[in-house]
Amino acid sequence: MGQFPDKEFTELIDQNRGIIYKVIRLYVNHEEDERDLFQEILFQAWKSYPRFAGQSKFSTWLYRVGLNTVLTFKRRPQLVTPLEDLTSLNVANDRTHSDESEALYHAIRDLNELDRMIISLHLDGYENEEIADITGLTKNNTAVKLHRIKEALINKLKAR
Numbered sequence: 001m002g003q004f005p006d007k008e009f010t011e012l013i014d015q016n017r018g019i020i021y022k023v024i025r026l027y028v029n030h031e032e033d034e035r036d037l038f039q040e041i042l043f044q045a046w047k048s049y050p051r052f053a054g055q056s057k058f059s060t061w062l063y064r065v066g067l068n069t070v071l072t073f074k075r076r077p078q079l080v081t082p083l084e085d086l087t088s089l090n091v092a093n094d095r096t097h098s099d100e101s102e103a104l105y106h107a108i109r110d111l112n113e114l115d116r117m118i119i120s121l122h123l124d125g126y127e128n129e130e131i132a133d134i135t136g137l138t139k140n141n142t143a144v145k146l147h148r149i150k151e152a153l154i155n156k157l158k159a160r
Contacts, residue, residue, distance in 0.1 A: 012058045023066040041069045107156040119149045
C-alpha cells in the first residue's frame, strides 16, 4: 500500500482540493455522497501517490484519480445518485453560486460522462493536449469534441 504520504503530498492536496470539489460537483447531488466521494478520492490519491512519477502536473494526475474514482463510485448501483434529482448541486466549501453558474452546471450534468469530463477539464484551464492525455483521446478529437460540446451548451443555455 505504500508509506504514509509526506508533507509534500498533504500540501499538494491542499493546493488542489478545488479540483476534487469540481469533479464531485459534476457527478453527485447529495451531501452524503459528496462527503463519501471526497474521502474516497483522497484515499485513492494517497494509495496511488507512491506511483506518481511526475510525468504530468500533480493537478492533472489528481484530476485523473478523481475522475476514475467518481466513475467507479457511480457504477455502484447502491450508491448511484440519479441525475434527474438536481435539488442539491452544491458542494461543501463551495456553496454560493450565481444563477448563471447553476444553469451551466445543470447543462453540463446533462452531458454524457466523456463530454462532461472534457468540458470540466477545459473550464478548469487544461489545454487540449492535457485533456487528451487524461481522457485517452487524440488532441484533434479532443478539439472537435470540445467545439461540439460548447455549441450544445450554448444552445441549452439559450433555450432556458
